């Protein structure tokens with residue numbers, strides 16, 4: 001079980017993990033990696049076999065040279081027996097060719113493996129983040145999600161595409177070389193093992209330090225992306241409030257920090273590289289000296305000495321590369337840690353295991369003893385009960401922050417209450433299949449988001465199988481047909497292309513048409529009439545009348561004129577309903593709504 005301090009995306013911005021936390025994160029990354037690789041076990045085994053065999057063949061070289069010099073050559077010189085020399089040359093050539101061929105095959109196989117893993121991971125991140133509840137998206141900014149899907153995946157791709165080959169081959173080469181050295185001359189092998197102690201300490205120091213550095217580097221680079229994405233998505237507000245200078249400063253500060261972190265990382269190589277060279281040279285000198293003494297003594301052969309020196313050189317050769325690719329390994333590891341965190345998050349509004357069937361809904365909505373707060377300590381709806389009979393049109397008014405949108409989000413099941421139930425036709429929303437829920441309850445918000453595609457595509461989102469006639473009928477019903485017809489390509493106009501750009505009010509009408517076509521039993525309009533311009537007030541009323549006919553409706557309205565079409569008005573304050581009556585009765589009374597209404601009427605004069 002991952003400790004709660006690093007569960008999911010918690011603790012993601014830290015780089016000072018405790019031992020237990022680090023262990024848990026590592027375990028989570030490994031589990032993810034295994035889940036990605038295990039379906040490809042066959043390919044993995046084949047890839048591993050090719051790299052093991054090809055490396056073993058490459059390591060044979062110096063031993064063959066030693067045999068050539070110490071055995072085959074003297075036989076040719078002394079007895080004119082050329083067979084061993086020819087034999088060893090042929091074997092040398094054959095192992096070279098086979099080793100090269102296998103390496104080629106390994107590269108192809110490993111590419112196939114890594115591309116499959118990457119595709120799986122990419123799809124998983126997309127699917128999973130899309131499935132996560134609104135609560136997650138409201139607290140985890142889009143910039144961070146983007147960096148998971150882009151820069152993190154890119155780091156993993158870099159490692160898998162190039163670094164891993166080098167890393168695996170280098171590490172295997174080192175191990176095989178050590179074994180071969182022991183077989184050729186155990187005394188030189190012993191020297192290498194003794195020198196292996198400072199080598200191990202150096203590599204371990206580098207690994208730990210660079211791991212810390214890379215974690216920090218990823219945290220800062222994610223902040224850079226978040227800052228960039230937030231600035232660009234809010235570019236209108238940035239310009240309107242002249243926030244450019246402050247943004248420049250903030251971005252500059254994070255950039256400077258990023259540079260600092262990366263500089264520190266590079267400095268680690270300034271210790272590692274000379275350290276490796278020094279250790280290699282000392283080992284080589286000791287092996288050479290000790291070997292030479294034994295050659296003089298007549299207890300060691302010159303060919304074996306040459307092989308021992310070659311092995312020592314070969315042993316240290318790839319270490320530099322291994323260290324370099326530890327770099328991309330670290331970076332990919334840090335990325336995998338974050339990605340596995342996102343994938344560990346689970347939807348806070350889970351789908352029911354055994355959903356209750358609700359083919360057709362009447363639209364009876366009920367809140368019973370509901371308690372809700374976004375974070376545990378602050379209640380937004382302390383104790384809320386409300387019965388909305390099927391077909392009723394409710395207007396919800398109240399001071400800002402009273403909890404009106406929260407109510408709408410609970411009916412749409414973007415969130416679940418912490419106590420009590422929200423039900424549709426007597427069925428707890430938690431027991432409904434998401435498909436039934438989405439078919440029965442539709443929310444239209446002020447944003448009225450349009451997806452890339454044509455106007456018709458955007459309306460058809462409410463009913464994907466709709467015909468063009470149905471789409472047009474829906475647009476006519478809400479009064480959107482005229483302006484759509486006037487667009488350059490009518491219903492086929494691409495909303496993202498030049499000329500296809502529509503105004504905020506037009507977008508709203510398109511989303512009304514979309515909702516009309518979806519024909520839900522319950523419709524929620526959250527400030528949805530706010531962007532419609534005043535001259536078409538009459539039109540709005542007509543559009544709303546058509547849109548709301550024969551269904552339950554919950555309208556959150558600042559515009560008091562919309563309230564007139566409601567059967568019932570609820571006035572909310574601090575998460576409670578303080579007035580609940582027909583608009584007529586409320587206006588005639590002396591309560592809060594009567595005051596609001598009087599003030600509004602005065603403002604019209």
Ligand SMILES: Nc1ncnc2c1ncn2[C@@H]1O[C@H](COP(=O)(O)OP(=O)(O)OP(=O)(O)O)[C@@H](O)[C@H]1O
Pocket residue numbers: 138374375380398399400401402403404405406407
């Ligand atoms: N995602 C969120 N996380 C934490 N708190 C939130 C979140 N959304 C809203 N709140 C808080 O919940 C309270 C009720 O917000 P809500 O949006 O429901 O009010 P509202 O009545 O719709 O207000 P308005 O008329 O201004 O839209 C507010 O105090 C707000 O700060």
